[in-house]
Amino acid sequence: MKKCILFFVLLIAFYSSSYSQLYVTRTGFVGFYSKTPLEDIKAENNQVYAVIDAGKKNIAFSLLLKGFVFTKELMQEHFNENYVESDKYPKANFSGVYTGDVTPGKEGVYKVTVKGNLTLHNVTHAIEIPATLETKAASLIGNAEFTVKPEDYNMTIPSIVRSKIASTMTVKIKINSIIAK
Amino acid sequence: MRIKLLFTCFLIISFTGTKLQAQDSSLLKMLNDAMGVNAKPMYVTGTFKALHLVNMQTIEGPANGVLNFQVQHRFGALNSGSYNFFGLDNANLRLGLDYGISDRLAVGIGRSSLEKTFDGYLKYKLFRQTVASEAMPISVSLLGTISSYTLRHIDKPYLNAKYRTAYTGQLLLAKKFASFSIELTPTLLHYNLVPTPQDHNNIFALGIGGRLKLSNRMSLIGEYNYMPTGQLLTTGLHNSMSFAWEIETGGHVFQLVFSNSQSMIESQYIGQTTGSWGKGDIYFGFNISRVFNLKKNK
Numbered sequence: 001m002k003k004c005i006l007f008f009v010l011l012i013a014f015y016s017s018s019y020s021q022l023y024v025t026r027t028g029f030v031g032f033y034s035k036t037p038l039e040d041i042k043a044e045n046n047q048v049y050a051v052i053d054a055g056k057k058n059i060a061f062s063l064l065l066k067g068f069v070f071t072k073e074l075m076q077e078h079f080n081e082n083y084v085e086s087d088k089y090p091k092a093n094f095s096g097v098y099t100g101d102v103t104p105g106k107e108g109v110y111k112v113t114v115k116g117n118l119t120l121h122n123v124t125h126a127i128e129i130p131a132t133l134e135t136k137a138a139s140l141i142g143n144a145e146f147t148v149k150p151e152d153y154n155m156t157i158p159s160i161v162r163s164k165i166a167s168t169m170t171v172k173i174k175i176n177s178i179i180a181k
Numbered sequence: 182m183r184i185k186l187l188f189t190c191f192l193i194i195s196f197t198g199t200k201l202q203a204q205d206s207s208l209l210k211m212l213n214d215a216m217g218v219n220a221k222p223m224y225v226t227g228t229f230k231a232l233h234l235v236n237m238q239t240i241e242g243p244a245n246g247v248l249n250f251q252v253q254h255r256f257g258a259l260n261s262g263s264y265n266f267f268g269l270d271n272a273n274l275r276l277g278l279d280y281g282i283s284d285r286l287a288v289g290i291g292r293s294s295l296e297k298t299f300d301g302y303l304k305y306k307l308f309r310q311t312v313a314s315e316a317m318p319i320s321v322s323l324l325g326t327i328s329s330y331t332l333r334h335i336d337k338p339y340l341n342a343k344y345r346t347a348y349t350g351q352l353l354l355a356k357k358f359a360s361f362s363i364e365l366t367p368t369l370l371h372y373n374l375v376p377t378p379q380d381h382n383n384i385f386a387l388g389i390g391g392r393l394k395l396s397n398r399m400s401l402i403g404e405y406n407y408m409p410t411g412q413l414l415t416t417g418l419h420n421s422m423s424f425a426w427e428i429e430t431g432g433h434v435f436q437l438v439f440s441n442s443q444s445m446i447e448s449q450y451i452g453q454t455t456g457s458w459g460k461g462d463i464y465f466g467f468n469i470s471r472v473f474n475l476k477k478n479k
Contacts, residue, residue: 049212060208062216066223072474073244081227082397095209161431
C-alpha cells in the first residue's frame, strides 16, 4: 500500500520534471534600430521578461513598451504617444515554440528556428525567425535578429517624417535565462 | 480498495498532466503575472505637447539637455478695422529659448516686442503623475518668472529698472486622463509699481486650462485666467481667455491661437489684459516650437 503511494508520487514527480524545464529572466534585452540618411533611431529595453520551457520547447517574451530608452527624449515620447500608443497597449508579447535538438544542461550552441505570434499595438502576426540557443549548466542564452515593419502593426507614419524612419526596423534580442527553482 | 487507490492515483496523474499542459501553453500568462507583481510606477508622458498651453505655461519642461526655441506671435485686434487689415498690420512677437538643465529643472528666457519686455523663468517638476495613478495621481510643477519692460517713457524719468520689474510664482497642477489633460494654476503676481495707490502690488489669480486630443497629432486647447476683482482697479481689465488648435509634426509643435490678450508673459496677460471677447478684441496668432538636442545621451 505504502509502496504503491510512493511509486505514484515518484511517478508524478518524474512526469512533471520531464514535462517542464523552465528557464526565466526579468532582465532580457530587446533593441530596435532604424537607419536612414537623415536620422538614426536606436531604442533599447533591458527589462524584458522571458521564459523558455526547455522540456516542451516553448518560449515566451513580454515587455513594457515604455521601457524602451531612446537616444532622444522626443523620439521616446512620439514612440509612446503616436506610434505604439503605450497608454492603450502597454505591452508587446511573443509566444511560440522552437525547433532544433537542444539538450539542456549540456554545454553547446544550437541553431534553432523560433515560430510564434508577436503581438504589438493590438495586432498579432505569426513570425518565424532563426535564432541561436546556447546551453550552459544552469542557463539558456538566446540570441536573435529579425526585421519588423511598423506598418504591419497598424502604425502609420506621417509623410513629413517618413524619410526619417526606416520602413523596416532591425530588432535584436538577447536573453540570458536562468533555470527556475 | 487497491483498485480504488490505483484509480485515484491515475486521476491525480492525469489531472497533474493536464495542469502542466495548461501551464505550458500559458507561459505568457505566467510572464504577465510576474510583470504585474514587479510593476514599478511609470511616469505619464505627454500631459501637454508644448511648454505653453496658449499663454499659460504647462507642467512640461524640455528634456535634459534639450534646447527649445519658440516663436510666439500675436497680430493686432480683429476689430481694428479694414485700415489695419483687421489686425494683421500689427504684431507682438515673443522669441523664447528654453533649456532642460535636468529632467526636472528648466530655465527659459524671452523677449517680447510689446513694451520691449525681457522675461526669464525657472520651472521645476516637483511631482510627476504615474501610470495607473497608484503612486502619484497628479503632476505638480513650480514656476517662478521675472519680467521687465524696457520701452522708453521720456515723460516718466523715475521709471527705473526696479519699477519696471514684475514677478510671478505659480503652482502648476495637472492631470492627464486618456485623451484629455487639465491644468490648474494658482498664481501670485507681484508688481513693483502699480498705477495708483489703491491697486494692490500682490495679486492672486487662478488659471485653468485643458487640452483635448482629437487625434495623435492634433488637439484643441482652451485656457482661462481668473483674477478676483478689487485687486487691480485700473479700468477696463478683463480676464484672459484663449483657445488654440495644436498640430504636432515631428520635432515641431504648431498652435493657431485666438486670445483676448496680446501679450504672452504672465505679468502682462494675467494682470494687464484690456481686450474683451465681447467687443471683438480678439488677437489671432500662433506659437511654433522646435527642439534641438544639445546633449548626446549615450
